[in-house]
Amino acid sequence: MFNKNFWINLIAATIAFIIVTVVVFKSFGIYTHHNESIEVPDLTGLTLNDAKKLLEDKNLRVAIVDSVYEVPKEKKNIAYGEVVEQNPKPGEKVKRNRRFYIVIRSFSPPMVDMPNLIDLSLRQAIGILESKGLKLGRAIKKPGMPPVMQQFYKDKAIKPGTKIPKGSAIDVWIGQGGSDVKVGVPNLIGKSRSEALMILSTNNLNMGAEIFTEAVKDSFNAIVIRQSPSATAEPTISEGSDIDLWFGNP
Known part of the structure; x- marks a missing residue:
């Protein structure tokens, strides 16, 4: 016959075995779940x-x-x-x-510093604006020397360093040099807006009306599909004249 202590030890060992087994299986389950993908x-x-x-x-x-x-x-x-x-x-x-x-x-565009365009050529001004995430609006000819004379945001003069939304259009005054001679009309068909602005500025002309077709979704990537007056190499218009442009998709 087994004595009382034997049965107590056997029961205790059995309980301990059950507890250890449960803990091991639970730990294994947690480990397995932890490594699930x-x-x-x-x-x-x-x-x-x-x-x-x-x-x-x-x-x-x-x-x-x-x-x-x-x-x-x-x-x-x-x-x-x-x-x-x-x-x-x-x-x-x-x-x-x-x-x-x-x-x-984001609900609103990030803000960037307005660069200083004064005394730069139009080409330089466009390059700096684009590097800041901005774009050229209107380039308006004014009596004076050819470089950029003034810069505007929403029809108000803007100082360098002013915070403005990225993607904003900046207008500039460009000196036309005071010359009153006749020039030809460049061919702008197929040009982007920024390319047309640079060509017009080079020829001492201004961009007049801008008309976009209904199909245009992104004005920045649109190209010129019509112009008035039409292109001609003959010197028929005065420096500083406006050229109206119609834009469509590329």
């Missing part, structure tokens, strides 16, 4: 809150949020405040608690 969801077009909730439901999380105002043409349908880019990409396999980098389409 999760397919990355597509967050494109979701608001930040919805994107965070979707990731949290899958045991993932947002680490960095950035914003961008200008988006590629294929993402123009994404509304402001929604996700336009993510990393990792949709469909990739990741582990739990993976951190995500998300880019949201």
